[in-house]
Structure formats: structure tokens, C-alpha cells
Amino acid sequence: MSESPDSTDMSARGSVGRFAPSPTGPLHFGSLVAAIGSFVHARAKGGAWLVRMEDVDKPREMPGAADGILRTLERFGLEWDGAVMYQSRRTDAYVQALEELCDRGLVYGCACSRKDIAEHAHMGMDGPVYPGTCRGRLGRARATRAWRFVVPEQPVCFTDAILGKHCFDMARDLGDFVVRRADGLFAYQLAVVVDDAGQGVTEVVRGADLLLSTPRQLVLQQALGLPVPEYAHLPLALNEQGEKLSKQTLAPAVAAADVASLWRQVLRFLGQDLPAGLERAPMRELRTWATRNWQPGRVPQHSSRVVVQL
Ligand SMILES: [Zn+2]
Numbered sequence: 001m002s003e004s005p006d007s008t009d010m011s012a013r014g015s016v017g018r019f020a021p022s023p024t025g026p027l028h029f030g031s032l033v034a035a036i037g038s039f040v041h042a043r044a045k046g047g048a049w050l051v052r053m054e055d056v057d058k059p060r061e062m063p064g065a066a067d068g069i070l071r072t073l074e075r076f077g078l079e080w081d082g083a084v085m086y087q088s089r090r091t092d093a094y095v096q097a098l099e100e101l102c103d104r105g106l107v108y109g110c111a112c113s114r115k116d117i118a119e120h121a122h123m124g125m126d127g128p129v130y131p132g133t134c135r136g137r138l139g140r141a142r143a144t145r146a147w148r149f150v151v152p153e154q155p156v157c158f159t160d161a162i163l164g165k166h167c168f169d170m171a172r173d174l175g176d177f178v179v180r181r182a183d184g185l186f187a188y189q190l191a192v193v194v195d196d197a198g199q200g201v202t203e204v205v206r207g208a209d210l211l212l213s214t215p216r217q218l219v220l221q222q223a224l225g226l227p228v229p230e231y232a233h234l235p236l237a238l239n240e241q242g243e244k245l246s247k248q249t250l251a252p253a254v255a256a257a258d259v260a261s262l263w264r265q266v267l268r269f270l271g272q273d274l275p276a277g278l279e280r281a282p283m284r285e286l287r288t289w290a291t292r293n294w295q296p297g298r299v300p301q302h303s304s305r306v307v308v309q310l
């Protein structure tokens with residue numbers, strides 16, 4: 001873990017992966033799947049692996065969670081390259097990106113309340129589709145609450161390394177999305193593309209719940225002239241009720257769990273053919289095996305229920 005990296009150093013290593021947790025609570029099995037999956041995917045190619053704290057939404061942050069996550073990653077042998085990036089310190093970069101979008105006429109101020117939108121929107125793939133009410137008022141509207149990005153009319157397609165080819169009709173199914181929220185905070189979508197480019201990330205490996213974010217991020221990358229990373233969306237770990245493991249569904253923290261046992265459970269969850277001989281192997285041995293034998297083609301395309309043994 002050297003100090004003060006820059007994207008030039010990282011790109012010298014070829015591929016650059018990352019893990020980008022939100023410090024809203026401790027790591028659970030679901031977030032560990034994303035951490036180990038992205039780590040192994042990057043290290044298998046000899047690539048760098050970075051960590052970024054997605055603490056752009058300060059009101060949702062849990063005090064101490066960011067440090068707790070880093071200590072947990074260390075315990076699990078997930079050693080990152082360079083310094084951790086904190087989104088809360090990146091406001092200048094987001095302001096600049098929003099200004100660029102403004103200058104290109106690709107965003108507009110939206111004065112609608114949640115209620116206005118609910119009354120006029122149809123349901124899309126990811127909640128109500130913004131009906132474009134304020135679209136005619138491109139520029140800096142007076143009663144602006146949020147800033148929205150104008151999505152293209154033509155389909156947006158990409159090939160996910162695990163889930164294959166996906167095409168989205170963004171105008172119909174997702175709508176003009178928020179890049180700066182009514183409360184002044186920058187939206188996740190904008191922060192992520194600015195930071196992935198800023199960190200020189202070449203491959204984004206994350207949970208399949210973010211698949212619908214990918215077309216939004218692709219159009220933002222295109223609009224800002226940023227490089228497009230590869231995407232690989234991992235299956236989600238579900239609890240017995242079929243809900244995604246998360247802080248909201250009270251998934252237990254893994255901080256104090258048996259690291260070798262959890263590594264084995266994550267690798268099996270990701271479809272890797274772990275030899276029986278590694279049943280009692282320590283974490284470091286599992287990590288070495290995983291980076292030498294990683295087979296992304298074996299990762300299941302479907303999310304599934306898991307009973308996690310902590
Ligand atoms: Zn509006």
C-alpha cells in the first residue's frame with residue numbers, strides 16, 4: 001500500500017479494478033462477494049486493485065464505518081494499491097463535470113417535486129420514469145431543485161463480462177436521471193463516472209443490482225469524453241426470503257468471522273471449482289489459489305439464496 005498514487009502509475013499495470021463500498025454500515029457477505037470478486041478478477045490479470053469510499057451521501061453515512069470496512073478488507077487479505085479515494089473530498093471534480101454537461105446542453109434544471117413526478121410518470125425498469133416535464137427549459141432554471149441528464153433516444157448497448165449483451169431504451173425505461181440532487185449532493189451516477197476515470201479504472205466488477213446504473217454511466221462517460229471501462233456484474237447473495245443481503249435486510253457483519261471459511265464460501269458462491277484439498281487451507285493459500293485459477297466464465301448469471309456460515 002504505497003502513498004499518493006496517480007492514474008498513470010496504475011495504468012502502467014494494465015488493468016485496474018476497484019471496490020467502492022458505501023460506508024453506511026459494516027461489510028456483510030454480499031459486499032464481501034463484490035470485494036473478493038473484484039479483487040480476484042483484477043489480481044488474476046496482474047492488475048491493480050483500488051478502494052474508493054462512496055461517502056458522497058454524508059447523511060446516510062454511519063460514523064466509523066469507513067475505517068471499519070478498511071480494517072475488514074485488511075483482515076481478509078484484500079490489500080489495495082495506492083491511497084483510498086473518498087468521494088466526500090471530490091466535490092471540485094464533480095462541479096467541473098456538471099459544468100461541462102451544462103455547457104454542452106446535456107443537463108437541465110428540474111423543478112418537479114416527488115409528488116409531481118409520481119403523478120405523471122409511468123413505471124420503468126428502476127422506478128418511475130421521469131416524464132421530461134422540465135426538459136424544455138434547458139439551462140439554469142430558476143426554481144431548480146435537481147439537475148437531470150438528457151438520455152439519448154437511441155438504444156444504449158454494452159456487453160457485460162458475466163451477463164453478456166444488454167441493450168436499454170433509456171428514454172422509455174429509465175428516463176432523464178438526476179446528476180445533482182435537490183439537496184445539492186451529487187448523484188451516485190455522476191460521482192462514479194468521474195471517479196472511475198480519475199482513478200484510471202479499466203474494469204468495474206460489482207453486484208448485479210447496479211446493472212441498471214451501467215447504461216446511465218455509459219452515456220455520462222460518452223458525454224464527458226471519458227474512457228469506458230469493462231463491466232462485470234456479479235450475482236447477488238440473497239437471504240432465505242429472497243431479499244438481497246444488505247444493511248436494510250439486516251445481513252450480519254463479517255468483520256469478526258472466520259476469514260478462510262468466508263473466502264471459501266464466497267469463491268463457491270462465485271462458481272469457482274475449489275479443490276477439496278483446500279478445505280482447511282488458510283486465507284493466504286485460498287487467495288493465491290483464487291487469483292491463479294479464477295474463471296469468470298464459471299460465475300453464475302443468476303442471483304441465489306445463501307446460508308452464510310459465520
Ligand atoms: Zn422537472
